[in-house]
Amino acid sequence: MADGTVDHQPGPVPTMTPVATGAEAAPTVEALGLEEHGLSQRTLMWRRFRRHKLAIASLVTLVVIGLATLLAGVLSPYGYAEQHLDQILQGPSAKHLLGTDQLGRDELTRLLYGGRISLLVGLGVALVSGVVGTLVGVAAGFYGGRLDNAVMRLTDLFLSIPLLVLLIIASRATGGSIRDIVLVLSLALWMFLARIVRGLFLSLREKEFVEAARSIGASNRRIIFRHMLPNALGVIIVSITLTVAIAILTESLLSFLGFGIQPPTPTWGNMLEDGRPQMTYAGWLVWFPGLAILITVMCVNFLGDGLRDALDPTQRRVRA
C-alpha cells in the first residue's frame, strides 16, 4: 500500500503487485483465485491463518492491550489529569509505576487512557476510510464510464498530494477533537482502498455469475452486495487492518506537527511528542508511549500479514 511519500511510514507490508496509479496494477479476480465458492473457502482461510503463529500472537497481544486500555479506570487509582505538583518528573517508583510527568501526573494512567484514544482513532479511521474507500471503489468499478472517470480524477487528486501536506491542509481547516482527527486521517487514507476495490469490481463485472444474476432480474444493489462484495471482502479486510497501523502512526505525526488532540487529554502520540525534549533526563516519558505505539503497530502489521496470507492468496509464497 504505497502512499507516495517516504517520510510517512508505509505501515502495511506491500503485496506482490505494487499499487501504482491506474487500474492495470490492481489485483483481478483471476489473480486472486476467487470464485463463488462458499464454506470450504472459509475453512481454508481459517486454516491458513492459524498457521501464521506470529499473527495469532499479535492478535492476542492486541486484545490484551485493548482490554488494558478499556480497564484503565480499574487498573489505576489516578485520573489522567490528576496533578501531583510535589512529585514532578519522577522516575518509575512504587507509587507511580511508570513515573510522572512535568505536572506530576501518573504516566501509567495516561498511557492507558491515551491508548484508548489512539486505538479509537486507529479503528475509527480504518472503518471510515474503509467504508468510504469501498463505496467509492464500488461506484467507480461497477458503473464504469463517466462516473468512473470522475471518481478516479478525485482519487488521483488526493493521491498526488503528499500525505503530510494533505494532513497539514486538512488539520488547519478543522479543530482538534477526536472526530476531527478521525476525519482528517480518513481523508488522507481512503484513496488506496478505493483504487483496489475499483480494479476488483471492474474485472468482477465481467464474470459470468454477474451476467447470470442480471439475467434473472437481480437489481444492481443486490448484485453488488450479495454477489460481488463478498468476493472482495478479503482484500478489504486486510486493507482495513493495515490502515489501523498507519492511522496510529499518523496520529502521532499530527501531534508532532502541532495538530492532534490537545492536552490534557493524552494520546500516545501527544505523550511521545511532549516527552521528546525531555528524553535525556526523563526518558520514561518517551520510552513508554513510544514502545506502546511500536508494539501495537507491529502487532497490527503482523496481523495484517497473517490475514493476507489467509484471505488474499495472491501471494503464492513458497511457504512450507
Next chain:
Amino acid sequence: MHRMGTVRLAALLVGLALVAAACGGGNGGGGGGGTASQPKQGGSIVIGAEQWPECLSPITSCAQASWLPWTGWQYVMPRLMEIDTKGNYVASDLLAEAPTEDNGGIQNNPFRITYKLRPEAVWDDGTPITSEDVKYTWDVIMKTTGTLSTTGYDQIKSIDTKDPKTAVITFKDTYAAWGDLFGSTSVNGVILKKSAFNGKVDLKSEMQTSYPFSGGPWKLKSWSNQQAVMVRNDKYWVKDKIPLLDQVTFVPRTDQSTEMNSLLTGEVQAIYPQPAPGMGKQLGAPGIKTSKGNGNTYEGLWMNQSKPPFNDPKVREAFAYAVDRQGVIDAIYKTDFPELQVLNCAGWVPNVSDWCDNTAFADITYQPDKAKQILQGAGWTLGSDGIFTKGGKRLSIQFRTTAGNKIRENTQQILKEKTKAAGIELDIKNVPPTQLFESLLPKRDFQLAEFAQVASPDPSVTSILACDQIPTAENSYSGQNSFSWCNKQATDLMRKSDATIDHDQRRALIQQINKLERQDLPWVPMFQKPLILAWRDDRLAGPIGDYTPTSYSGFFNMYDWYLKS
C-alpha cells in the same frame, strides 16, 4: 575477493578521516592550556537561533520577528536612544549625550528634541553618520510600501538637518515616548545610511538578504535562510566595543530538542531558548553555564467586562483570589527559575525603569475561601458539584489561550485545578494564535484569555487600557482594550502621562493608574516571562549574560565575548 578487500580498506580510511576531522576540527577548541580569562582577539563561534526571520528588512514585514534584530540589525545599525540593562533610556554610542531638559535637548512649545551626534561616528566606509541619515530614515519609515509601523513617526512635524552632526526633531505635540523613535527596542529602531540607497525612499525591495552598510560593532558578511555571518567592524568609533571575536555565525535551530542537543554536542556555543519544563536539568550538564533573568514580557489573565460573568466586579474580585499565581510559579518555574516572582503591577515590570514597585497587587494571593465569600455575597450559591450557580447558570468560564504553547497549557491545567476549590470552573478552549488575536480578541468573543503583553521602555499603556481603545463594530474593531475596561479617571491620567516629560511626575501618574487598576481589576497580572541564556562555559568567556533580561537578547554584548584558550 580482491574487490571486497579494497572496499574494506577504503571504508576504513574514510572512517579514520572522519574521526580525524571530528577530533581536530571544531571552532576554536583545543589548543594549549594556560589562563582561561585573558581576553584575546580572534576566533569564531556559532550561536543557535530558535526562530529565523524571513528576510532582513527592519522596515517591512520581516521586522515583526523578534529574532530579526537578535540575529541581524541590532549589531549592525546605529540608533539614537538605547535601553540599558535596567530598562532606562540612555544615549547610544551615536549620541554625544542624552537629550534632557537641562542640557536643552528637550524643549517645549513647540516640543522639540535636539540630538547631538558624535563627531567621530562613521559608517563602515569611513563617511560620517549625519543628521541627513536621520531625516532619510524618517522618510523611509513613512513612505515605504508595506512599512510596519509609523506610530510615533507620524507625530514628527519636521527634522532639521542644517548641522550635519545635529538632528533637531520638531513634533506636532508633546510626545513623551520620543525615546522610542529611531532606537530603543522598537521594531524599526534604526538609522539607515542615506547614501547606500541612492536616495530611494520606498525601500520595499531593499535589505532582503543583505545590509549594504554598517554603523555598529559588527558587519553582516552574508545571510541566507541557514546562517547569518557577522564579522568585526574595524571602523567602529567606540574602540573598546570593537569585537574581540573575528566572526559570529547565527544558525536556525527551530526544533527545541535539536537546539538543546546542538549546544550539548558543541555544535553551537550559545542559545537563548524559550523556557520549557525541565530545561534547567538539561542545561546542568558540565561545560554549560546559564544566566537567567525576568523579561519585559508579562503574562496576564484578561477578563472580558462586556459580557457576563465578568461584567460583575464582584466576580472579577472573587476570581482574582481564586488564581494561584504563586502555585503556577512553584510548579512550573521554581526549579529552573528560583528568582521568579509574582508580578504585582498591571502594565509595568520592576526591571524596566522604576515605574513599578511591585506592591499594588500584592494582596491578591490565593484565597479560595475569600473568593467563595465574595461570590456568596454577590448572590451566587454553591451547587452540589462544587461549582457556584446563579439564576440557573453555572460559574463555568471559557478560558482561552494560544494553542500549541506547552507552558501555557500547563499553566491552564494548574489554574483549573486551583479555581475548583473556589467553586469556579474553567472550561479550556484553546485556539491558534491567529484566531485569538485576529478575531476573538477584537470581536471581544471571549470570557477569560491568557496571553502576554510587552512592557516597553516607554510606560504608556493607553492603547491597551483607555476607554476609546475598546474595539467595536463602529470603529472597525480597532483598539486593544478587548477586555472593555472603561474608567474615565484612569483614561484621563493615561493621556496626561503620555504628555508628561518629567520622570518623577510621570511615575506618580502611573502609580495612580496602577491603583485604579487594582480597584477595578480589569485583569490579573501573573508574572514576567523568565529568560535564559545558555552557553558553553568551556569555550566562551566574558561578561556573557549581562543583557539576558533585556529586549536586546542575551547576545547583545557579544562584542565583549572571547574564546577561552
Next chain:
Amino acid sequence: MLQFAVRRLVVSIPLLIVASVLVFTVLHLTTDPAAGLRVNPRISQADVERYRHDLGLDRSGPAQYFAWLGNFVRGNWGTSLFTSIPVSGQIREALVNSMFLGVIGFAIALLIGVSVGVVAAVKQYSVFDYMATSGAFIFLSIPVFWFALIVQLLFGLYMVRWFGLSEPIFYTAGLSQPGSVGFDLVDRLRHVALPAIVLAVQSLAVYSRYMRASMLEVLGSDYLRTARAKGVPERRVIVKHGMRNALIPLTTQAAIDFGALAGGLIVTEAIFQWPGMGNLFVRAMNDGDYAIALPWVMLTMTFVIVFNLIADILYAVLDPRIRYG
C-alpha cells in the same frame, strides 16, 4: 504508449488547479499575517490596516487568487508575500537540498534493502531471515520523529560524551558548517549522514520486504528451475535470472517513491534543520504565504504525477507476464 502518457499528463492539469484553490482557500481563511502586529502596543490599528493594504491582503480571496494565477501561468512566480525574495529561487534552492538528501537516502535504502531482501529470500527461514523480517517490521512501526531523536542522541550527544570529542562525527543539524562558504563534500556528507539514515531506514524496510516477497516467488518459478536443470551455477541463477525479474515490482515502487522526494520530508527536515522542500512548505503554511505554498504544491504534485506515470510505464514494459506472454 506516448499517447497514453500525454493524455494522462494533460488530464492531470486541472488537478493542479484544484489543489491550488484548495490550499489557497485554507490559507486565506485560517491565517492572518497581521495578527502578530496587533499584540504590540506600539503598533496602531492604522498601521495594521495600511500594512494589509500594502501587501494586498485586504482584497477579497478570489481577487488575490486570480491575481496570483494570472502571473503564475505567464511564468512569473513572483516574490514571497512578505519579502521581495523571488519564489522560484527559494523553491529551487529548497528542491536542490531536498534532492541531495533524498537521493542519498534513497540510494542507501535501495542498495541495502535489495541486498537484505535477496539474502533473506535465498536463505528463507534462517536466522538472517528472521532478523531481517523483525528489523523491517520494527522500522516500519516506529514513529519517525522518535527514531530521528534516537539517532541524533546516539550519534551526536552520546558519541561526543563517550569519546570525549569536541564535536560529533556526524552533525545533528544543518546543511553545512556554519560560517563556511562554498561546497565542501566531506562537510556535506557529515551533515547529511544522520537525516539520510533516518530517511533510508523507512524505505529500506519496505524495499527489503518487497524484494524478499518477489524473490521468493521467482525462486520457485519454472524458468529458474529450468536454468538450474541446465546446470547454470546457483549464483548466476539468483543474480541473473532471479533478481532481475524480482526487481520489477520494486522498480515501480521505487519510481513512485522517487517522485515523492520532491515534496521533501517534513518531519526529518524539521528535526535536522535541513533547508529543504518540507521546511519551506511548513514555513509558508505557518506564515500564510500563499505565494510560496501554491507553486510548491503544484510543483510537488507534478513530480508525483510524472513519476507515477513512469512507474506505470515501467510496470507495463517490464512485467514478465506481458513480456513472456
